[in-house]
Amino acid sequence: MAIITLTTDLGDKDIYQAALKGSILKLLPSVNIVDITNSVAAYNIQQAAFILKNSFYYFPDATVHLIGIDTVFNEDTRYLAIKYKNHFFVGADNGIFSLMFDKDPDEIVEINIMQDLKFLHFPLADIFVKAACHLAQGGELTKIGIPVSGIEKKMNLQPVIEKSLIKGSVIYIDSFQNVITNITKEFFNTIQQGRRFQLSFKRNETIDHLSWHYNEVPEGEKLCLFGISDHLEIAINKGNASGLLGLNLGDSVVIDFLD
Numbered sequence: 047m048a049i050i051t052l053t054t055d056l057g058d059k060d061i062y063q064a065a066l067k068g069s070i071l072k073l074l075p076s077v078n079i080v081d082i083t084n085s086v087a088a089y090n091i092q093q094a095a096f097i098l099k100n101s102f103y104y105f106p107d108a109t110v111h112l113i114g115i116d117t118v119f120n121e122d123t124r125y126l127a128i129k130y131k132n133h134f135f136v137g138a139d140n141g142i143f144s145l146m147f148d149k150d151p152d153e154i155v156e157i158n159i160m161q162d163l164k165f166l167h168f169p170l171a172d173i174f175v176k177a178a179c180h181l182a183q184g185g186e187l188t189k190i191g192i193p194v195s196g197i198e199k200k201m202n203l204q205p206v207i208e209k210s211l212i213k214g215s216v217i218y219i220d221s222f223q224n225v226i227t228n229i230t231k232e233f234f235n236t237i238q239q240g241r242r243f244q245l246s247f248k249r250n251e252t253i254d255h256l257s258w259h260y261n262e263v264p265e266g267e268k269l270c271l272f273g274i275s276d277h278l279e280i281a282i283n284k285g286n287a288s289g290l291l292g293l294n295l296g297d298s299v300v301i302d303f304l305d
Contacts, residue, residue, distance in 0.1 A: 048077045048182035049105060053098045054114030054170070055086040062168070066114065069171040075181040080105075089116045091200070095145035096218050096226075100275040102133055112178045113137030114170045121278040125169070126197065127177050127187055129153040134181045136174050143198030155191030161303055205229050212237055212280070212301040216293055225293045229278040229301070243301040247280065248292045260284075 050070060056062040063084050070079060082101055094115045096251045102111055110133075113223040117125075117138045122138040130151040135143065143151070156248045159173045177190050187193075205214040206227055212234070257269040265284045268291065273279045280299070281287045288294065 048074065048152075049109045050074075050077055050178050050182050051080045051082050051102070051105065051109060051111045051207070052084060052114065053082045053086065053094050053111065054084045055088045055090065055094070055116075056084045056114060058084060062170075063194040065168070065171050066175070069175045070179060073175060077179070077182055082111075091115050091125060091140055091142040092145060092202070093218065096275075099146040102135075103131065105133070108134070108184075110136065110178045110182045112170075112174055113142060115142060117170045117174065118168075125157040125173055125177075126194070127155050127157055127181065127191055129187060133139050134178075134187075136177045136181070140199045141198045143197045145202055151197070153187050154194050154197065155187045156194050157191040159190055176178060180280050196238045202242070203228055205233060207237060210303045210305070212303075214263075214299050214301070215299045216295055216297045216299065217277075219288045219293075219295065220304060222281075223288040224273070225280040225287050225291070226273065226275065227278045227280070227299050229273040231276045231278070234272075234278060234301070237301075238303060241305065244302045245278075245280075245299060245302065246302065248297060251291055253280070262263045 056066065067079055070077060083097055094113065098111060113135065124178050126137065126139045128135045128143060128151045130147055157173060158176050159176050161169060161173055203215055205212050212229060214227045214229040216225050217228045220226065243254065253268060253270045257263060257271040260281055260283050263269045263283050266282065268282050268287065270278060270280050280293065282290060
């Protein structure tokens with residue numbers, strides 16, 4: 047069965063999500079529509095990129111991922127359809143793809159489907175839907191667009207190494223208020239080389255032990271671990287780490303490796 051996933055900032059209080067899904071089902075009634083999330087903060091491509099980057103590969107090959115973030119018509123922004131790691135992505139070329147992909151895509155086209163003037167203010171339910179349904183039915187990228195070689199570049203904030211320190215930052219806070227940093231497991235292991243460490247953040251809080259799971263410490267105690275995204279998380283067992291520890295997006299964290 048064909049699968050189209052949705053990652054959007056449309057929310058669930060207005061007609062927009064219903065209009066999008068109805069438009070898909072009109073063109074492809076048999077498709078399986080899966081919500082990755084429709085609760086991305088408005089226009090927040092960094093948040094959407096983090097969620098989709100860490101979830102798309104759980105879906106079968108040939109899944110089509112429709113991205114509805116900052117898609118309102120802008121004469122300077124292209125609409126792209128992309129093949130990457132045997133998945134397809136349809137979205138605006140606003141930098142989100144560069145935040146998601148670890149390597150160059152296999153194929154990119156600039157979508158040249160004619161805009162229906164009735165949907166001029168909502169191309170997501172028109173051009174994007176037509177492109178996604180075409181790909182979900184096994185259609186070729188070159189049938190809906192012109193091949194291009196590059197995408198709009200935006201850079202994620204990267205952790206910095208200074209002597210025996212890693213300086214990172216908070217890039218995401220999940221629904222459980224777990225605090226996710228830009229320090230990956232691979233990066234951490236490469237620098238650590240078996241050494242002890244101390245993780246420091248706001249209010250002179252520290253953690254010096256990696257946990258395997260959230261329940262490894264008593265309820266209400268803080269911990270750090272590498273979660274499902276393979277990024278270092280700061281959490282409180284059955285508690286609100288962001289609120290109780292005062293950690294917000296962009297805040298700094300420091301790992302000091304001890305000889």
